[in-house]
Amino acid sequence: xxxxxxxxxxxxxxxxxxxxxxxxxxxxxxxxxxxxxxxxxxxxxxxxxxxxxxxxxxxxxxxxxxxxxxxxxxxxxxxxxxxxxxxxxxxxxxxxxxxxxxxxxxxxxxxxxxxxxxxxxxxxxxxxxxxxxxxxxxxxxxxxxxxxxxxxxxxxxxxxxxxxxxxxxxxxxxxxxxxxxxxxxxxxxxxxxxxxxxxxxxxxxxxxxxxxxxxxxxxxxxxxxxxxxxxxxxxxxxxxxxxxxxxxxxxxxxxxxxxxxxxxxxxxxxxxxxxxxxxxxxxxxxxxxxxxxxxx
Numbered sequence: 001x002x003x004x005x006x007x008x009x010x011x012x013x014x015x016x017x018x019x020x021x022x023x024x025x026x027x028x029x030x031x032x033x034x035x036x037x038x039x040x041x042x043x044x045x046x047x048x049x050x051x052x053x054x055x056x057x058x059x060x061x062x063x064x065x066x067x068x069x070x071x072x073x074x075x076x077x078x079x080x081x082x083x084x085x086x087x088x089x090x091x092x093x094x095x096x097x098x099x100x101x102x103x104x105x106x107x108x109x110x111x112x113x114x115x116x117x118x119x120x121x122x123x124x125x126x127x128x129x130x131x132x133x134x135x136x137x138x139x140x141x142x143x144x145x146x147x148x149x150x151x152x153x154x155x156x157x158x159x160x161x162x163x164x165x166x167x168x169x170x171x172x173x174x175x176x177x178x179x180x181x182x183x184x185x186x187x188x189x190x191x192x193x194x195x196x197x198x199x200x201x202x203x204x205x206x207x208x209x210x211x212x213x214x215x216x217x218x219x220x221x222x223x224x225x226x227x228x229x230x231x232x233x234x235x236x237x238x239x240x241x242x243x244x245x246x247x248x249x250x251x252x253x254x255x256x257x258x259x260x261x262x263x264x265x266x267x268x269x270x271x272x273x274x275x276x277x278x279x280x281x282x283x284x285x286x287x288x289x290x291x292x293x294x295x296x
Contacts, residue, residue, distance in 0.1 A: 136209070
């Protein structure tokens, strides 16, 4: 096992407009929509915290100031809770916040794609490896996805991408990786193909929105030409980086909910609510009744 620079920082691209959730996202960032009683972004930050991330870098856009406010102390609220002896609520709020000075915010002035959003974090990340977590993807497992990725990174070094398996006839919907030799709890990635034509995918392992990347990606993204959608695509940058550095795949075995889509968001609310011991007893019968109604 070699020695590698520690992954201390995580980047969260939260500048998207959330048009699939209009009209709600006209006033509320999609990352602040709640799954049960926590904003989507909190679940992703919790995953990074579990993995030992020390510095949280949010790439925001106009009208996203509420995310910055959320990760700050609200004096009036805390004072009211103290006066009312709401100690449990106070502890809950304090436990969700990153430590003082460990959250940074930078702007993506134009919607030029994920690759551009990552590039906007370059001055804060600096010359060190970093985690990248797409905030739409909320995951649930005994061990957090990023924690498992960092464990693999400590063995493999280089770059790490989290992947999951999909049905072979669904590979044309995703970014797919080629599978090489085993490395620790993962495998060597031999290729990356964005939405391959049916019958041409190198495997059924798709990229699920979690990455550990080396800082050289910033130099590539700086001069990256626009790709699909006239945007700077992260996948294009990773393909160039893969010509110089190794990529490993971490096989995530858990549940992933795409909370950037209505169906994934609704399923996440159901799954996390049913997993809560304080909520399940009061809603389980109601869910069963709804399911039975669908059968009739």
